[in-house]
Amino acid sequence: MSIAVISTGTELLRGTVLNTNFAFLGRELTRRGLAIRLGLTAGDRAPEIHTAFAEALAEADTVIVSGGLGPTRDDITLDAAARFFGLELETVPELEDKISAFWKLRHTGRVPKPMLRQARAPHGAKILPNPNGSAPGFRIDTLYAGRARRVYLLPGPPREFEPMVCESLLPDLDGIADTGTREHTIGFLAAGEPEFLLQVRLEKALEGRPVELAYCATPCGTRVFVSGSDPEAVRDAAEVARKEAGPLALEFGELELAAALLAELRRRDWKLVTAESCTGGMISAALTAVPGSSAVYRGGAVVYSNELKQLLLGVSRELLDAHGAVSAECAGAMADGATSRLGGDCAIAVTGIAGPDGGSAEKPVGLVYIGVRAGERRVVEKFLFRGNRDTVRERAAGSALLLLHRLLQENQVDSVTGA
Amino acid sequence: MSIAVISTGTELLRGTVLNTNFAFLGRELTRRGLAIRLGLTAGDRAPEIHTAFAEALAEADTVIVSGGLGPTRDDITLDAAARFFGLELETVPELEDKISAFWKLRHTGRVPKPMLRQARAPHGAKILPNPNGSAPGFRIDTLYAGRARRVYLLPGPPREFEPMVCESLLPDLDGIADTGTREHTIGFLAAGEPEFLLQVRLEKALEGRPVELAYCATPCGTRVFVSGSDPEAVRDAAEVARKEAGPLALEFGELELAAALLAELRRRDWKLVTAESCTGGMISAALTAVPGSSAVYRGGAVVYSNELKQLLLGVSRELLDAHGAVSAECAGAMADGATSRLGGDCAIAVTGIAGPDGGSAEKPVGLVYIGVRAGERRVVEKFLFRGNRDTVRERAAGSALLLLHRLLQENQVDSVTGA
Numbered sequence: 040m041s042i043a044v045i046s047t048g049t050e051l052l053r054g055t056v057l058n059t060n061f062a063f064l065g066r067e068l069t070r071r072g073l074a075i076r077l078g079l080t081a082g083d084r085a086p087e088i089h090t091a092f093a094e095a096l097a098e099a100d101t102v103i104v105s106g107g108l109g110p111t112r113d114d115i116t117l118d119a120a121a122r123f124f125g126l127e128l129e130t131v132p133e134l135e136d137k138i139s140a141f142w143k144l145r146h147t148g149r150v151p152k153p154m155l156r157q158a159r160a161p162h163g164a165k166i167l168p169n170p171n172g173s174a175p176g177f178r179i180d181t182l183y184a185g186r187a188r189r190v191y192l193l194p195g196p197p198r199e200f201e202p203m204v205c206e207s208l209l210p211d212l213d214g215i216a217d218t219g220t221r222e223h224t225i226g227f228l229a230a231g232e233p234e235f236l237l238q239v240r241l242e243k244a245l246e247g248r249p250v251e252l253a254y255c256a257t258p259c260g261t262r263v264f265v266s267g268s269d270p271e272a273v274r275d276a277a278e279v280a281r282k283e284a285g286p287l288a289l290e291f292g293e294l295e296l297a298a299a300l301l302a303e304l305r306r307r308d309w310k311l312v313t314a315e316s317c318t319g320g321m322i323s324a325a326l327t328a329v330p331g332s333s334a335v336y337r338g339g340a341v342v343y344s345n346e347l348k349q350l351l352l353g354v355s356r357e358l359l360d361a362h363g364a365v366s367a368e369c370a371g372a373m374a375d376g377a378t379s380r381l382g383g384d385c386a387i388a389v390t391g392i393a394g395p396d397g398g399s400a401e402k403p404v405g406l407v408y409i410g411v412r413a414g415e416r417r418v419v420e421k422f423l424f425r426g427n428r429d430t431v432r433e434r435a436a437g438s439a440l441l442l443l444h445r446l447l448q449e450n451q452v453d454s455v456t457g458a
Numbered sequence: 459m460s461i462a463v464i465s466t467g468t469e470l471l472r473g474t475v476l477n478t479n480f481a482f483l484g485r486e487l488t489r490r491g492l493a494i495r496l497g498l499t500a501g502d503r504a505p506e507i508h509t510a511f512a513e514a515l516a517e518a519d520t521v522i523v524s525g526g527l528g529p530t531r532d533d534i535t536l537d538a539a540a541r542f543f544g545l546e547l548e549t550v551p552e553l554e555d556k557i558s559a560f561w562k563l564r565h566t567g568r569v570p571k572p573m574l575r576q577a578r579a580p581h582g583a584k585i586l587p588n589p590n591g592s593a594p595g596f597r598i599d600t601l602y603a604g605r606a607r608r609v610y611l612l613p614g615p616p617r618e619f620e621p622m623v624c625e626s627l628l629p630d631l632d633g634i635a636d637t638g639t640r641e642h643t644i645g646f647l648a649a650g651e652p653e654f655l656l657q658v659r660l661e662k663a664l665e666g667r668p669v670e671l672a673y674c675a676t677p678c679g680t681r682v683f684v685s686g687s688d689p690e691a692v693r694d695a696a697e698v699a700r701k702e703a704g705p706l707a708l709e710f711g712e713l714e715l716a717a718a719l720l721a722e723l724r725r726r727d728w729k730l731v732t733a734e735s736c737t738g739g740m741i742s743a744a745l746t747a748v749p750g751s752s753a754v755y756r757g758g759a760v761v762y763s764n765e766l767k768q769l770l771l772g773v774s775r776e777l778l779d780a781h782g783a784v785s786a787e788c789a790g791a792m793a794d795g796a797t798s799r800l801g802g803d804c805a806i807a808v809t810g811i812a813g814p815d816g817g818s819a820e821k822p823v824g825l826v827y828i829g830v831r832a833g834e835r836r837v838v839e840k841f842l843f844r845g846n847r848d849t850v851r852e853r854a855a856g857s858a859l860l861l862l863h864r865l866l867q868e869n870q871v872d873s874v875t876g877a
């Protein structure tokens with residue numbers, strides 16, 4: 040099976056929306072050994088969608104389309120697909136009933152007529168139910184240039200798209216896919232070494248094995264992917280790669296540092312607190328994005344102003360006057376204050392200058408101090424991140440998680456050595 | 459000028475990285491009246507990149523490519539481009555010097571040989587400097603199917619890509635583009651009404667005008683885009699649309715509620731504080747993502763545990779025992795406690811159940827209470843959001859910003875009425 044994905048939506052081309060559907064689909068397919076061969080993004084105009092269909096069908100036997108199935112006038116994917124494949128659109132009474140019921144749950148009065156555009160299905164298409172919205176999805180089986188093709192149309196809103204991928208699309212693909220051609224991938228996060236140096240070592244260690252390596256640099260380290268068609272070869276190679284990557288590499292499958300850190304703390308039954316200045320809640324948001332984080336993470340203080348650094352964390356006025364808020368001393372005091380005042384076994388504290396304003400010759404934009412505590416141990420490190428405000432904040436948040444993870448690993452090494 | 463964009467990177471197809479470069483480029487081009495006609499995503503394999511080149515060049519005279527210019531073995535875009543266009547790759551001594559200098563700034567020892575792959579340029583290509591990395595970009599002028607084409611190659615890391623778009627690509631395009639064919643777009647955020655109902659009214663109000671309307675639903679409301687080739691017609695139509703969208707629509711160009719809210723508070727010289735439970739720092743992260751937010755935003759408490767709700771916000775034990783942490787009473791007490799204890803003129807407080815666990819028949823997953831204070835006025839609202847953990851959190855954060863923005867608007871209306 041070869042897969043192409045078409046994302047429709049002028050808002051994607053204008054950059055007002057990030058294409059999270061494409062990434063979600065990529066992750067879910069990869070997890071099942073399936074790969075996207077080509078991605079296409081087209082605006083809400085019939086000629087552009089037709090072009091995308093032609094290009095996708097030339098490259099792949101399975102085409103997954105997202106977006107443009109709703110009731111507004113710029114939702115034209117269904118009509119464009121019907122025209123492209125020469126299929127009539129037929130009103131389906133069951134869909135009409137469903138849409139009316141859906142409308143009545145949320146609004147008063149009769150269903151507006153444009154809403155019922157969503158009750159139409161291309162002749163012969165299989166209808167894929169949408170439990171979270173009014174627009175159904177479709178599977179169209181067709182011939183293109185004399186060869187059999189499958190085209191899936193799915194709605195664009197992520198809270199409709201994602202469940203339909205899991206509940207309709209993937210089970211349907213499972214029934215088709217030739218398991219022999221699946222690609223197997225194991226990924227892990229290798230922290231603490233630049234992508235390039237890591238790659239040189241890994242390529243050497245895995246030379247001659249029937250696997251491919253791919254890398255992706257993130258603020259927390261390099262994501263390494265080992266893939267190939269033989270699952271055993273992939274597993275063996277990934278084990279070698281992980282060993283080669285060193286003690287800071289996460290477990291197989293762990294690509295997110297926040298989740299790995301919480302799992303590590305959970306094993307120790309330790310509670311975590313945070314104190315954030317320039318990252319302004321990004322670390323707490325990343326931690327609480329992980330389901331079940333409340334078992335480990337108690338909460339934190341976002342201390343954008345100096346008054347709140349004093350009030351919530353007990354950083355002294357004298358310290359702030361002597362060293363400034365962006366200083367190793369302040370980061371350390373924030374970590375200490377968070378541990379004692381917010382009641383944690385360990386803490387992450389960040390203070391820095393994210394820019395674009397607020398920098399000086401002595402303390403430039405990108406200067407960040409990170410303090411972490413784990414039990415009685417405390418480390419404060421100075422960083423100078425390049426990039427714009429978003430990048431500085433993102434790298435500061437990533438580095439802070441990494442620093443605590445490292446301190447915990449060292450603790451572990453210590454206790455093993457001492458045993 | 460017609461533009462196609464090729465994003466290279468197997469990590470994009472696997473969904474381990476969100477394609478923020480594509481969105482950034484879309485925003486910057488739109489701001490200049492230029493539109494992307496087609497987006498393509500290809501893996502780090504020569505045949506896939508060649509296919510993408512062929513499809514992009516068939517659709518557009520200008521092709522912008524990101525990614526795959528670095529030193530690792532999966533960086534193959536430069537070689538693939540040289541082969542596709544039949545151009546020799548030549549080592550450029552000035553690039554060698556620059557890469558050596560770049561290496562020495564960060565590492566000891568000699569530059570590894572693979573790093574110097576980045577010193578090669580396609581014969582005749584214009585070199586685009588990269589101030590934030592070792593890999594330069596290129597502009598290749600070529601004939602394809604007998605017609606003149608421009609191909610830009612830019613590196614993939616956002617902190618290298620974004621400055622090069624602004625400093626090299628856009629000025630270069632400005633020198634080429636026929637201003638007569640530019641598309642003009644004005645966008646604004648219309649809050650507080652479902653996308654579909656809004657669309658019905660706007661289409662009617664703008665009937666017959668030479669503009670196109672596009673919509674994009676977000677957790678904070680609907681982004682509305684009015685576009686067309688005549689800037690005056692676009693401006694007139696956008697004014698009508700904004701008036702029709704009602705009092706909660708933001709100013710022209712304001713598409714982000716956090717920025718609009720901070721600007722509104724700045725005008726009044728009011729200070730904002732936050733108290734977050736289920737959103738866990740997402741609101742503070744969104745606020746602090748806006749440059750200059752420290753003038754308005756003092757900070758907040760992330761109170762994931764009940765103890766921290768008591769400790770940092772003074773929510774009483776009795777209240778928590780009687781009503782639970784997810785209750786209107788708790789949301790109100792959190793907003794009050796944030797205002798008084800953290801020292802704000804206004805406050806946002808959120809408590810809820812993001813799931814997947816922790817729900818019950820009485821308090822299901824998706825139940826969220828939001829409390830906002832502005833001066834002496836306080837509002838608490840109950841929400842039931844559908845969707846997964848991420849969606850519930852995102853919608854809760856968006857709704858919380860909206861609720862405070864609304865309360866401020868009402869305050870304004872009040873004071874005008876009272877005058």
